[in-house]
Amino acid sequence: MSKKKSSDNFEEKLTRLEEITALLEKSEIGLEDSIQIFEEGVKLSKECLSILENAELKVSVLKKELNETNQIDDDTN
Amino acid sequence: MIDLQDQIFSVSELTNTIKFTLENSFDKISVEGEISNFKNHVSGHWYFNLKDEGAVINCTMWKGVNNYVFFKPADGMKIIVSGRITVYPPRGSYQIDVRSMKTAGIGELQAAFERLKKKLLAEGLFDTEYKKTFPQFPKKIGIVTAVDGAAIKDMISVAQRRFPLAELVIVPTKVQGAGAAENIAANIGKLNYLKDIDVIIIARGGGTIEDLWAFNEEIVARAIFKSKIPIVSGVGHEIDFTIADFVSDLRAPTPSVAMELVTPDVEEIKSFIMDSYSLSCNIIDRTLENLKSEIDDRLNSYVFRYPFEKIRKFSQMVDLNIFKLNKQIEHKIISAKNKIMMLNSLIESHNIERTLQKGFVLIKQNSKFVMRKKNYNSQIPAVIKFYDGEEEIK
Numbered sequence: 507m508s509k510k511k512s513s514d515n516f517e518e519k520l521t522r523l524e525e526i527t528a529l530l531e532k533s534e535i536g537l538e539d540s541i542q543i544f545e546e547g548v549k550l551s552k553e554c555l556s557i558l559e560n561a562e563l564k565v566s567v568l569k570k571e572l573n574e575t576n577q578i579d580d581d582t583n
Numbered sequence: 584m585i586d587l588q589d590q591i592f593s594v595s596e597l598t599n600t601i602k603f604t605l606e607n608s609f610d611k612i613s614v615e616g617e618i619s620n621f622k623n624h625v626s627g628h629w630y631f632n633l634k635d636e637g638a639v640i641n642c643t644m645w646k647g648v649n650n651y652v653f654f655k656p657a658d659g660m661k662i663i664v665s666g667r668i669t670v671y672p673p674r675g676s677y678q679i680d681v682r683s684m685k686t687a688g689i690g691e692l693q694a695a696f697e698r699l700k701k702k703l704l705a706e707g708l709f710d711t712e713y714k715k716t717f718p719q720f721p722k723k724i725g726i727v728t729a730v731d732g733a734a735i736k737d738m739i740s741v742a743q744r745r746f747p748l749a750e751l752v753i754v755p756t757k758v759q760g761a762g763a764a765e766n767i768a769a770n771i772g773k774l775n776y777l778k779d780i781d782v783i784i785i786a787r788g789g790g791t792i793e794d795l796w797a798f799n800e801e802i803v804a805r806a807i808f809k810s811k812i813p814i815v816s817g818v819g820h821e822i823d824f825t826i827a828d829f830v831s832d833l834r835a836p837t838p839s840v841a842m843e844l845v846t847p848d849v850e851e852i853k854s855f856i857m858d859s860y861s862l863s864c865n866i867i868d869r870t871l872e873n874l875k876s877e878i879d880d881r882l883n884s885y886v887f888r889y890p891f892e893k894i895r896k897f898s899q900m901v902d903l904n905i906f907k908l909n910k911q912i913e914h915k916i917i918s919a920k921n922k923i924m925m926l927n928s929l930i931e932s933h934n935i936e937r938t939l940q941k942g943f944v945l946i947k948q949n950s951k952f953v954m955r956k957k958n959y960n961s962q963i964p965a966v967i968k969f970y971d972g973e974e975e976i977k
Contacts, residue, residue: 520852530867548860566750568770
């Protein structure tokens with residue numbers, strides 16, 4: 507479950523990283539703010555890389571006799 | 584020998600004789616003809632006519648047998664059926680009990696393909712306006728394929744390599760033979776029911792046109808079109824195009840490529856992150872560099888470089904004024920001196936001694952010179968001063 511959460515956040519983190527780079531490039535913000543969001547960016551980069559490094563493909567097989575009950579075999583590889 | 588002309592049969596006798604004769608004579612036959620009046624009965628049996636320009640013959644194909652037909656027969660389709668002639672005495676009719684069925688050559692399948700393609704194209708099922716977009720980072724990828732095929736193994740390994748953050752939800756599906764089309768369509772529906780699936784892959788490895796035929800069936804096309812989830816098709820090899828490919832939101836030449844198309848590459852994401860990181864570093868470095876040089880500029884400015892300059896300027900002014908002052912004072916002193924000297928010489932000219940030398944005398948009373956008669960007091964002693972000495976008068 508925790509893995510699912512981290513991958514949920516992954517896209518948001520990546521989007522935020524993109525935002526941060528764009529913000530820094532604009533250079534309209536002051537030094538203190540720049541450094542603050544730069545630090546945030548570094549943190550996010552590390553988190554994203556760590557999520558990617560630790561990711562394991564999850565494979566589940568939908569039960570054949572599924573009659574619209576959403577049962578999923580937890581055949582996690 | 585019985586003379587048939589002389590014998591009188593009952594209807595049943597004659598019919599049974601015909602049945603015996605026909606069923607023995609046509610026990611294993613193959614017939615080519617065009618399908619008409621095709622009916623797929625709810626019981627699962629098929630009823631249809633086979634015809635050509637001059638004749639028609641009834642056909643039946645029982646449920647269980649027709650399971651092995653990979654395509655869906657339709658009116659107008661040219662087929663070759665194999666089976667035997669059976670006679671049905673209550674109706675006095677004969678028919679072919681069809682055991683197997685195939686199209687009359689590849690051209691026939693091609694024609695069926697073209698017919699359906701034309702029909703669906705006209706209905707707009709291939710229109711680009713209906714093509715859905717794919718998420719950049721799919722969390723759950725639904726896969727409609729056979730679990731025992733090579734295709735699923737390939738897809739799993741592609742997903743593992745490219746985007747292990749995803750979850751694959753495999754729906755075991757019959758992708759070949761009778762009922763395959765229905766199964767594919769139903770499983771696309773199941774994945775739609777789950778709601779949390781981000782993208783669906785329908786896939787099958789390479790095979791003959793017959794093997795891939797399920798993906799050319801209308802029911803599959805309709806199910807793909809109806810799906811709310813974007814679908815990528817990866818059926819057969821590069822050269823194989825199916826109706827499913829045209830309806831799908833994206834067509835991949837193979838199952839592996841289908842998986843590649845829906846997953847971002849983890850290496851690309853990593854390099855994106857690294858690029859963002861180094862870009863941010865550069866920006867911060869540059870900002871700091873700019874600010875530093877701004878500070879340096881200030882420090883190098885005149886005021887900071889020569890902080891005593893102003894003081895020196897002022898002290899110079901002070902010095903100048905002191906100098907001027909001195910000069911003026913000096914000047915005053917000199918003129919005073921001159922005046923003194925002048926006065927001195929004046930005094931010199933009036934020197935008493937010189938007057939006395941000429942023979943004049945001075946009278947002093949009480950140590951003061953008496954210059955006028957009214958100041959003279961005859962009652963007190965006086966001193967007469969001569970040039971060469973003083974003489975007291977009593």
